[in-house]
Amino acid sequence: MPALEIDDLRVTYRGSRGDIPAVRGISFSLEPGDTLGLAGESGCGKSTVAAAVLRLLPADTEVTGRILVDGEDILTMSFGKLRAVRWAGASIVFQGAMHSLNPVHRIGRQIAEPIVLHENVTAEAAEKRAVELMSQVGLPAWRARSYPHELSGGQRQRVMIAMALACAPQLIIADEATTALDVMIQAQVLKLLKGLVSERGIALVMISHDLSVLADTCEQLAVMYAGKLVEQGPSKEVFAAAKHPYAAALSAAFPTVGDPAERRNPHGLAGDPPDPSALPTGCPFHPRCPVVMDECSSATVELRHARPDWRAACLRVEDRAATTTTTAMALGEA
Numbered sequence: 001m002p003a004l005e006i007d008d009l010r011v012t013y014r015g016s017r018g019d020i021p022a023v024r025g026i027s028f029s030l031e032p033g034d035t036l037g038l039a040g041e042s043g044c045g046k047s048t049v050a051a052a053v054l055r056l057l058p059a060d061t062e063v064t065g066r067i068l069v070d071g072e073d074i075l076t077m078s079f080g081k082l083r084a085v086r087w088a089g090a091s092i093v094f095q096g097a098m099h100s101l102n103p104v105h106r107i108g109r110q111i112a113e114p115i116v117l118h119e120n121v122t123a124e125a126a127e128k129r130a131v132e133l134m135s136q137v138g139l140p141a142w143r144a145r146s147y148p149h150e151l152s153g154g155q156r157q158r159v160m161i162a163m164a165l166a167c168a169p170q171l172i173i174a175d176e177a178t179t180a181l182d183v184m185i186q187a188q189v190l191k192l193l194k195g196l197v198s199e200r201g202i203a204l205v206m207i208s209h210d211l212s213v214l215a216d217t218c219e220q221l222a223v224m225y226a227g228k229l230v231e232q233g234p235s236k237e238v239f240a241a242a243k244h245p246y247a248a249a250l251s252a253a254f255p256t257v258g259d260p261a262e263r264r265n266p267h268g269l270a271g272d273p274p275d276p277s278a279l280p281t282g283c284p285f286h287p288r289c290p291v292v293m294d295e296c297s298s299a300t301v302e303l304r305h306a307r308p309d310w311r312a313a314c315l316r317v318e319d320r321a322a323t324t325t326t327t328a329m330a331l332g333e334a
């Protein structure tokens, strides 16, 4: 059974100046142990997808479609059931650790809290587990007695990661979870997450603006534009030779995987992402697209398979598939 199954998810915020369709029909699923990186420019809807999975969106937000976590329908379950799923079934690590921690409780107690809540263990046993988790994310045991304000931003972020791991969930969503950490700690935490997902069969959705981190950590890469997936496939291949021109431009702006010192030629993308409440007709990327054709401004462009494990929403997928194959053959990889 998939650890996470999202089927035609649509999320519309109610704004004072009208509705904002932030997510416009997204589907994907992850088996236990699968890792998916979700990328895209600011405002494309990545965090909205993350928040929808644990029903953390503002109350008046319209959400349709299906979200199944371990087979259970998140959107229709009772609040009591939802509380049981949060932390133990699925947990989220957001970037803003500062605001998520309780300022008046010590760190050790806060990490222990979800363990006490979900498992039949004493506070003492839970605090012992908390210290073990802290060492896994690179925090010394004595920090268990510190208060949040005594920690740096990076240390607080590691506390949040320890909390997310505390109840051994089947699904972890990391939303820019390591972005604020320095390079060494980021590498350490990413290695830890990678190790845990493969050892324990945890499914991981990692959201980041940094495509090279995603390609390095996740097996699959999904790229969003204007509330939709425009490409999803094996991450290293997508990163190296994306089939959607937006995903290609995004990849080109990041250092090559495995060699952060090398920067590929960024093809600068003109313009900004569209306002979700005033989207262009046809393919929403067409006004910025370097390979736009006449029909792109009117055609409805859905995801189509370039390969069984690779899909992209571009009328030119077949052209680009041909180009990629030719290049791979020239390099002796096909």
Ligand SMILES: Nc1ncnc2c1ncn2[C@@H]1O[C@H](COP(=O)(O)OP(=O)(O)OP(=O)(O)O)[C@@H](O)[C@H]1O
Residues within 6 Å of the ligand: 013, 014, 015, 020, 022, 040, 041, 042, 043, 044, 045, 046, 047, 048, 049, 058, 276
């Ligand atoms: N609570 C909210 N009320 C109204 N609109 C919102 C709300 N949260 C997000 N939005 C809008 O929904 C769209 C998608 O936002 P979202 O935060 O999901 O994007 P994102 O890709 O995660 O961006 P970032 O990388 O900046 O976090 C944006 O247009 C944003 O302004």
